[in-house]
Amino acid sequence: MGVTLKDIAAEAGVSLMTVSNVVNGKQARVSAATRERIMRIVKERGYVPSASARSLAARSSRLVGLLVPAVGESSLTIDPHTVEVVGMLERELRRLDYHLMLRGISRHGEITEALRSWNLDGAVLLGFNDVVIDRLTAADVGGVALVAMDSYSENPLALEVRSDDFGGAELATRHLVGLGHRRIAFAGPAFSATGVVRRRFEGYRKVLAEHGIGFDPDLVSEVETTHADGLAYGRRLPREHPDVTAVFTTADILAIGLIEGLAAAGRSVPGDVSVVGYDNADLAAYVTPKLTTVAQDLPGKAAEAVRLMMDRLAGRDRPAQAVSLDVALIERGTAGPPPAR
Amino acid sequence: MGVTLKDIAAEAGVSLMTVSNVVNGKQARVSAATRERIMRIVKERGYVPSASARSLAARSSRLVGLLVPAVGESSLTIDPHTVEVVGMLERELRRLDYHLMLRGISRHGEITEALRSWNLDGAVLLGFNDVVIDRLTAADVGGVALVAMDSYSENPLALEVRSDDFGGAELATRHLVGLGHRRIAFAGPAFSATGVVRRRFEGYRKVLAEHGIGFDPDLVSEVETTHADGLAYGRRLPREHPDVTAVFTTADILAIGLIEGLAAAGRSVPGDVSVVGYDNADLAAYVTPKLTTVAQDLPGKAAEAVRLMMDRLAGRDRPAQAVSLDVALIERGTAGPPPAR
DNA sequence: CCGCCAAGGTATAGCGCTAAACCTAGCATG
DNA sequence: CATGCTAGGTTTAGCGCTATACCTTGGCGG
Numbered sequence: 134m135g136v137t138l139k140d141i142a143a144e145a146g147v148s149l150m151t152v153s154n155v156v157n158g159k160q161a162r163v164s165a166a167t168r169e170r171i172m173r174i175v176k177e178r179g180y181v182p183s184a185s186a187r188s189l190a191a192r193s194s195r196l197v198g199l200l201v202p203a204v205g206e207s208s209l210t211i212d213p214h215t216v217e218v219v220g221m222l223e224r225e226l227r228r229l230d231y232h233l234m235l236r237g238i239s240r241h242g243e244i245t246e247a248l249r250s251w252n253l254d255g256a257v258l259l260g261f262n263d264v265v266i267d268r269l270t271a272a273d274v275g276g277v278a279l280v281a282m283d284s285y286s287e288n289p290l291a292l293e294v295r296s297d298d299f300g301g302a303e304l305a306t307r308h309l310v311g312l313g314h315r316r317i318a319f320a321g322p323a324f325s326a327t328g329v330v331r332r333r334f335e336g337y338r339k340v341l342a343e344h345g346i347g348f349d350p351d352l353v354s355e356v357e358t359t360h361a362d363g364l365a366y367g368r369r370l371p372r373e374h375p376d377v378t379a380v381f382t383t384a385d386i387l388a389i390g391l392i393e394g395l396a397a398a399g400r401s402v403p404g405d406v407s408v409v410g411y412d413n414a415d416l417a418a419y420v421t422p423k424l425t426t427v428a429q430d431l432p433g434k435a436a437e438a439v440r441l442m443m444d445r446l447a448g449r450d451r452p453a454q455a456v457s458l459d460v461a462l463i464e465r466g467t468a469g470p471p472p473a474r
Numbered sequence: 475m476g477v478t479l480k481d482i483a484a485e486a487g488v489s490l491m492t493v494s495n496v497v498n499g500k501q502a503r504v505s506a507a508t509r510e511r512i513m514r515i516v517k518e519r520g521y522v523p524s525a526s527a528r529s530l531a532a533r534s535s536r537l538v539g540l541l542v543p544a545v546g547e548s549s550l551t552i553d554p555h556t557v558e559v560v561g562m563l564e565r566e567l568r569r570l571d572y573h574l575m576l577r578g579i580s581r582h583g584e585i586t587e588a589l590r591s592w593n594l595d596g597a598v599l600l601g602f603n604d605v606v607i608d609r610l611t612a613a614d615v616g617g618v619a620l621v622a623m624d625s626y627s628e629n630p631l632a633l634e635v636r637s638d639d640f641g642g643a644e645l646a647t648r649h650l651v652g653l654g655h656r657r658i659a660f661a662g663p664a665f666s667a668t669g670v671v672r673r674r675f676e677g678y679r680k681v682l683a684e685h686g687i688g689f690d691p692d693l694v695s696e697v698e699t700t701h702a703d704g705l706a707y708g709r710r711l712p713r714e715h716p717d718v719t720a721v722f723t724t725a726d727i728l729a730i731g732l733i734e735g736l737a738a739a740g741r742s743v744p745g746d747v748s749v750v751g752y753d754n755a756d757l758a759a760y761v762t763p764k765l766t767t768v769a770q771d772l773p774g775k776a777a778e779a780v781r782l783m784m785d786r787l788a789g790r791d792r793p794a795q796a797v798s799l800d801v802a803l804i805e806r807g808t809a810g811p812p813p814a815r
Numbered sequence: 816c817c818g819c820c821a822a823g824g825t826a827t828a829g830c831g832c833t834a835a836a837c838c839t840a841g842c843a844t845g
Numbered sequence: 846c847a848t849g850c851t852a853g854g855t856t857t858a859g860c861g862c863t864a865t866a867c868c869t870t871g872g873c874g875g
Contacts (some may be wrong), residue, residue, distance in 0.1 A: 135590055137861055148825050153863065164823065181590040185535065186861035188526040189830045199576070203568070209561035213756075216557050220550035223578050227544070232592070235540070235574045237564050249476055249522040251573070389760050415507060415554075416757045419701060419730050480832060489855050505853060527831035530860045537821065 134178045144178070156182060184232075188252050195231050197442070198247055198256035202265075203237030212358075214412045214431070215259060218282070221435030224259060229443065231255075241265060245273045253277055256468045258284070259290070262327045266291050268343050278445040280438045285328025292441040293455040294434055298329050301427040301460040302336025305381050305409040308425075308462055310344050311385070312470045314379040314407060318352040320366055320391065321383030333383055335409070352377060356387055363387035367394015370406075378406060378471035385410035385417045385426055392420070392467065403469035413463050422466030430458045477521045486512050487518070497523060499584035525573075529593050536572050538783070539588055539597035543606075544578030553699075555753045555772070556600060559623070561660040563598060570784065572596075582606065586614040594618055596783045599625070599632070603668045607632050614751030619786040621779045626669025633782040634796040635775055639670050641676025642768040642801040646722050649766075649803055651685050653811045655720040655748060658682070659693040661707055661732065662724030674724055674752070698709060701731035710734015711747075719747060726751035726758045726767055733761070733808065744810035754804050763807030771799045 138156070142149040147167065154162045155171045163171075172178075188194035199219065201209050211219065223233050227285055231254070236247050238261075248256060255278035258266060266286040267277070274290055281291045309317050317337075324331045334353070341348050352374060356366045363382070367390065370377060382388040388410035392402045400406050402422065413428035437456045444450060479497070483490040488508065495503045497513045504512075515521075529535035540560065542550050552560065564574050572595070577588050579602075589597060596619035599607060604627040610620070615631055622632045650658050658678075665672040675694070682689050695713060697707045704723070708731065711718060723729040729751035733743045741747050745764065751758055754769035780799045785791060 135861090139861080149861095150826085151824065152865080154824090157863085160825065167823080179586075181587050183530070183593065183861050184591045185526040185529040185593055186830090189524070189530055190861075190863040192863090194526065203565060206565070206569075208558070208565045211557055211561055213554050213557065216552055217552065219551070219576070220552055220578075223550050223576055224544060224547070226546075227578055233576045235560075235564055235576045237561075237568055245520075246522050250525045252524065252526055360756070373842085386760075387855075393760075393762075415701070416760060419727075419734075419757060420760060421734075421762055470816075476831090480831080490831095491833080491856080492854065495854090498833085503853065508853080526830050527860090528833075530830090530862085531832040531834080533860075534835090 135183070136178045136346045138180075141171065141174050141178060141180055144174050147171065156180075184387055192252070193254055194252040196251055196253050197226055197231050197233055198248065198251070198253045199233050199235045199259060200238050200244060200261070201235070201254050201259045202261055203239045207236045209235075211259070213416075214414050214429075216436075217240055217431045218259070221432055222438060225435060225439040230437070241268060244269065248274060248277050248435045249354055249439075254446055255279065257282060257438055257442070260327075263327075278442045280442050282434065282438060283329050285332065287455075289454065291431075292438075292445060294441065295329070295455070296429040296434070296460050297457045298332035298460075299336040299339075301411065301429075302333040302381065303340050304460065304462040305317070305411070305427050306337045306340035307380040308464070308468060309381065309407060309409060310340060310346070312407065312468060313348055313377075314471050316349075316352065316374070316375065316377045316379070317346075318354065318377045318380045319382075320354045320356040320363075320371065320380055320387060321354050322357050330383055337381055358384040358387050360386050360390035360393075363390020364394040364397075365390075367391040367396075368398050369399050370395065371398045379408070379468070380406065381409050381460060383411050385412050385414040385424055388424055388426070388467070389416065392424075402467050405472055407468040407471070409468055417463075417465070425465045425468040428462050428463050430460070433458045454466050475521065476524070477519045478524075479521075482512065482515050482519060482521055485515050486616060488512065497521075518666035521791050523691070523717060533593070534595055535593040537592055537594050538567055538572050538574055538581050539592070539594045540574050540576045540600060541579050541585060541588065541597050541602070542576070543602055544580045544599045545643055546580055550576075550578045551601060553601075554757075555755050555770075558772050559600070559776050559779075562773055563779060566780040568662060581688070582609060585610065589615060589618050595787055596620065598623060598779055598783070601668075603666070619783045621783050623775065624668060624670050626673065628796075630795065633779075633786060635779045635782065636670070636796070636798055637770040637775070637801050638798045639673035640677040640680075640800075642752065642770075642803075643674040644681050645801065646752070647678045647681035647802040649805070649809060650720045650722065650748060650750060651681060651687070653720075653748065653809060655688075656687055657693065657715070657718045658687075659695065659711065659715065659718045659721045660723075661695045661697040661704075661721055663698050664696050671724055678722055697723075699725040699728050701727050701734075704731020705735040705738075706731075708732040708737075709739050710735075712736065712739045712741050720749070720809070722750050723748065724752050726753050726755040726765055729765055729767070729808070730757065730761055733765075743808050746813055748809040748812070750809055758804075759806070766806045766809040769802045769804050769805050771801070774799045 138149050138152050142152045155168050258281040263286040266281050266284050279291045281293050284297045319337050321330045356362045388408050410424045410426035413426045416424050417424035479490050479493050481495045496509050599622040604625050607622050607625050607627040620632045622634050624636045660678050662671045697703045729749050744793035751765045754767045758765035758767045
């Protein structure tokens, strides 16, 4: 069916290797005239190299895995703010003539399997918690450039790209403190899920301490990153902690649920309670009032991931194996001064 | 580095083909005792088959492409409601032991290249307009099972999965008419982009006609599927057509922008103007008031796409090569009776 | 005039796997 | 006893490509 190197070689009256060299741009070995003749035939015949044959012979696949957790039989958990990163990764990699394989991972061993089976040159780990990354051993990932996103494992096998979560939390909390809030709650998922939440929590605590505000563990709530859980939290918050005037959350979707819950409990935002989200999802700008939130540098994240991976593939590792990207506070309508007593 | 069939064969004292047969579950050829011995060694040594070698030798890759338009150097255009479909596709395919390759397509020839280079068994075309699909010729796709999503090309080379766009529009428009609206505008992107919008438009027209409501082309506006364009449209609508009391839009995000624009122009939803969206995106439930919209069967879409593809791969094509999935109207808070005069 | 080198190739040997044809007991059958 | 069949393998011949070693020229310095 397909045109192969051999066909081209026969038509051009040269050896197969010469065609291979031309197709792969190995300039040194071929005269300009031959090269042009071959290229013309390649175009004419619509020759497309076989990636599997290449990968087999060259022991490099120019394939990068995009590994995403898949809980059991359920669908992939690509949250909306991750989608953008995926799109950007694909573009960057395509520019470098790499391809992306999307793979859900439900058991730990599947990471290894995917890497080995497809002979992946690299992989991006999206949304895995640090434990999974720490469990990867050198035996698992021989020679594969692994980039973990938003992890705080210090596993030297994995390159890491993340936002400055500590700094983002500082920004948000400082903003609330600056507006005059003193009873500021923290809502986010369990720490164990990923170091990200812990870093944000630590940023929050640090700012409280800086301003001499006593830390009250009661104001820290474990809330999943969903609208429903945010809603439930918002409903009970005024009852359980009527003195809370502001909430820092670790996700926009949670914040939006929270605001709806507060409304259901008769509290207005930002009149009675201020809310700050995290991620600056598109949707943050679509709700009313528009959400004050912390924005991550998504394009930067994708670009850094690719850069780190390419550096490792090229063997030029640099000292900094973990990159932390800047964040910014986006002030919109959900954070204001606390209500006058 | 990797363990190969040969290693296992040597250790088990059998030929390489026997191991291959065991690994691939070709029961007939191997005794149970041998099979178990081999499986044990396979487990012990952590053998993982090489996908490239398989794909080369077997002329089938168990790889499915997910082809998405990429405009020039820009990032992939996976809209949020598409992401869910992607996740579901991945899961379904993984269950069947297929893998997914995500690939942005910026030039027409790239579809062919991707198919051939990786020896894809199948591909899902996401978000391409009908023209692109019509341009695919048999030469391009020899033997590849192509499934186009949301297209209305009648190209026999492509299997097609879509929602009942005509019916969805009927549902929405009928709902508005039922509430008493007579001046109902239609807002969506240009028809040329995809047959989807045209089908929705036709559904809208049909219901108007059914109820003896004259069709006014002035009430049809070309608005891109973005918040910004919806906003702009909402701002100018009351000025240009003060008598319009309802708008049917082809996308939630557009509808949400529209509502904000109407508010800016001093019109309230649904008090002054009713709005119906399309897609039932998550965000439709997060805005205030919650958006009345048409829901598509996303899981069904993914499942049908995989089913059609597997049927074609197995050679059991059925007559219906295009599947149309049911839609449902989700009544929430943005559609009500027209204001009393 | 010889040795040597660079330029421009070619020949060979796989990469790891599978499809297909082939082999060989051992046993039942007519 | 020749025949055929089946179970349980083995052998052979690639799939399309790349790495590596090798082979020719012709030109040039010594």
